[in-house]
Amino acid sequence: METISENACFGGIQGVYSHRSASCDCDMTFGLFLPAEAQDGPVPVLWYLSGLTCTHENAMVKAAAQGWAAEQGIALIFPDTSPRGEAIADDEAYDLGKGAGFYVNATKAPWAPHFQMYDYITKDLTELVFEKFALDASRQAITGHSMGGHGALTIAMREAGRFSSVSAFSPICNPSGSDWGRKQFEAYLGSDESKWAGHDASLLMAEHGFDGPVLIDTGTKDQFLDLLKPEILAQAAAAKRQEMTFRMQPGYDHSYFFVSTFMEDHISFHAEALYA
Amino acid sequence: METISENACFGGIQGVYSHRSASCDCDMTFGLFLPAEAQDGPVPVLWYLSGLTCTHENAMVKAAAQGWAAEQGIALIFPDTSPRGEAIADDEAYDLGKGAGFYVNATKAPWAPHFQMYDYITKDLTELVFEKFALDASRQAITGHSMGGHGALTIAMREAGRFSSVSAFSPICNPSGSDWGRKQFEAYLGSDESKWAGHDASLLMAEHGFDGPVLIDTGTKDQFLDLLKPEILAQAAAAKRQEMTFRMQPGYDHSYFFVSTFMEDHISFHAEALYA
Structure with a gap:
């Protein structure tokens, strides 16, 4: 692991690090905010998965999350959204x-050799951060924005027992029924839609639900509402009687101005579950 | 004036607008955060002047200021740092x-035709925003970062009576004694250093002081400390017995991670003066 930068931030450290990912077979970069409490021992962790076009950096500089995380003594991990490098397939x-x-393990060419983001997040990066930093693996929560909201919800439901709580900002809720999902799942996983179901938050919710609290915020003026399909997830969760707070926020769009507005709520929500 | 974008943000609106500047003789872009209270009548204003290489956008997305401004019912103005356009001189x-x-009115070629940033901020943009938005001209405060901290301090002291309070994050404190200042003042104002004194915060402090409270934060690990020269300003202010809080913050550098960390303090400081 290599340290790219470390900046003092709200009494803690906002770091950026790179490391070799075995799953993605390339170097990957991530951001990590460590609150001051990490100097005294392991602290709880909130994973933040980012959306389309983002790197590790967007949320780290735009989401206004560190101040609230510092107040709660919680670390934040900001992974990248795909493998990177000149040798990596692209479109x-x-x-x-x-x-x-899209936080899946690709099985199809040309993506399979490097696009193993599910394993990257849940295995490679997980092993690294708990080995290298003062983080408490028994207290983890997960959130994300847009494609990263999809990632947070699907990973939380698949990795049963690992996360105390899950939240999302304007998540892609039903990718197998959306143009934000069908194209990508076909490319990464092939045309057999039975392979997609395990990465669709609404289908996972209907099948399994989540053993803990869920918080979802989406703006009523989100320009991508028809692609996000929050109503499909809300219906599945209601049918399951899932413990959930589902909010449509009046006037808000898909931007980080929306994310930063409700970041305090999300971090408070996770803190309550992490410290329960 | 043209609306570039408006996003819901902390119950208010984060807008970006462009307009023709007579002083700079070009189109200029600025950001404006209006809190919810602006729907009911004019609100106080905090000007935020940005640093080298920045546009109107940097602080708008990285400073985590809107949440605290919303809490205090204060508007934020984020001007650009120079004239823009293909026809504009550059280096x-x-x-x-x-x-x-550098928030001065250039008198020398090739800069004089467009680099009139002092008048742009204090006249053109001022007239525009108080005409177009629900802002209370009798309640203004000013802050900034680095070159923008220089701008905030010098404008506040020159425009006596206009601002209730002034603060700065890692300001350039003594440009006429620094490589962040001497080159630029010579280019924009010529080699007669008597013309520079009116744009040097430390010299203005020694001569006039500021009729109101001053707050300055600088990181002890700021990589540009030798260019910023906070000690020169501190000495001038001490000699003047200026009402001031001058803080060197342990471990912090020059980045927006530093600015965002202390934004709550600065906005609370200005709110106290604006609502006094």
């Missing part, structure tokens, strides 16, 4: 290939 | 020309 579209890993 | 260096207006 001209912004929503496929680099910056658009 | 290869990052610290001269575009992105480096």
